[in-house]
Amino acid sequence: MFVANKIEDDVFKITEQLLEGSELELVDVTYTREKDYYLRVFIDKEGGIGIDDCQALSEKIEEVLDKQDLIKDSYILEVSSPGLDRVLSKERDFVREQGKTVDVTLYAQRNGEKVITGVLTAYDSAGKTITLDEDDTISLKDAAQVRLHIDF
Numbered sequence: 039m040f041v042a043n044k045i046e047d048d049v050f051k052i053t054e055q056l057l058e059g060s061e062l063e064l065v066d067v068t069y070t071r072e073k074d075y076y077l078r079v080f081i082d083k084e085g086g087i088g089i090d091d092c093q094a095l096s097e098k099i100e101e102v103l104d105k106q107d108l109i110k111d112s113y114i115l116e117v118s119s120p121g122l123d124r125v126l127s128k129e130r131d132f133v134r135e136q137g138k139t140v141d142v143t144l145y146a147q148r149n150g151e152k153v154i155t156g157v158l159t160a161y162d163s164a165g166k167t168i169t170l171d172e173d174d175t176i177s178l179k180d181a182a183q184v185r186l187h188i189d190f
Contacts, residue, residue: 045069045077048108049099053079056098062091065120066128075113080120092117126184132161132168139187142170144180155187 050067057064065080081087081095096117103109126132126140135158142154156170166178178184 045109049077049079049103052102052106052108053095053099056095056102057081062087062095065124065134066131069109069113075109075111077109077113077115079115079117080124081117082119087119092119123185123188126186129161129163132158132184135186136161139189140168140170141185141187142168142176142181143183143185144176145182146180148180 046067046069049069050064053064053067061083062081063083065082066078067080068076068078070076070078079095079099081091083091096115099117100115103115124131126135138158139155140158142156144152144154146152148154154170154174154176156174157172158168158170159172160169162168167175168178168181168184169175
C-alpha cells in the first residue's frame with residue numbers, strides 16, 4: 039500500500055522541527071514512486087540555498103528517519119531548491135507565494151488567452167480559487183498549472 043500523503047505529512051513535520059530557528063524555509067515534501075521511491079524535500083532561504091545547506095539537512099533528516107523507521111520501502115532522499123519557476127499545487131504554496139507574480143496555464147482559453155500572468159493576491163481554500171491582481175478569480179479546477187513567473 040502506497041501511503042505517500044502520510045509519509046509526506048510526517049516528513050514535513052519532522053523537517054519543520056529540524057529547521058526551527060534556522061534561516062531555511064521548508065517549501066515542500068513529496069514522496070513518489072518512479073523507478074524507485076523518491077523522498078524529495080525542497081528548501082529555500084533569502085538569497086538562495088547552497089549544497090552545504092542541502093547536505094546538512096539531508097543528514098539530519100536521514101538520522102531522524104532511520105531512528106523512527108518511518109518509511110518501510112527503500113527510497114532515495116533528495117534535498118534541494120524548488121527552483122525559480124516552481125509549480126504551486128498545495129494550499130501552503132498559494133498562501134506562501136501571495137504577492138508574487140504567477141503564470142496560470144488554463145485547460146481552455148478564457149478571453150482568447152490560455153496563459154494568464156498576474157500577482158497572486160488571494161487564495162480561497164474553501165472554493166479552491168486563486169485571485170490575481172485583486173479582481174481576477176480563477177478556479178483551480180480550470181488551471182492545468184500555476185507556476186511562479188520568471189522575468190528575464
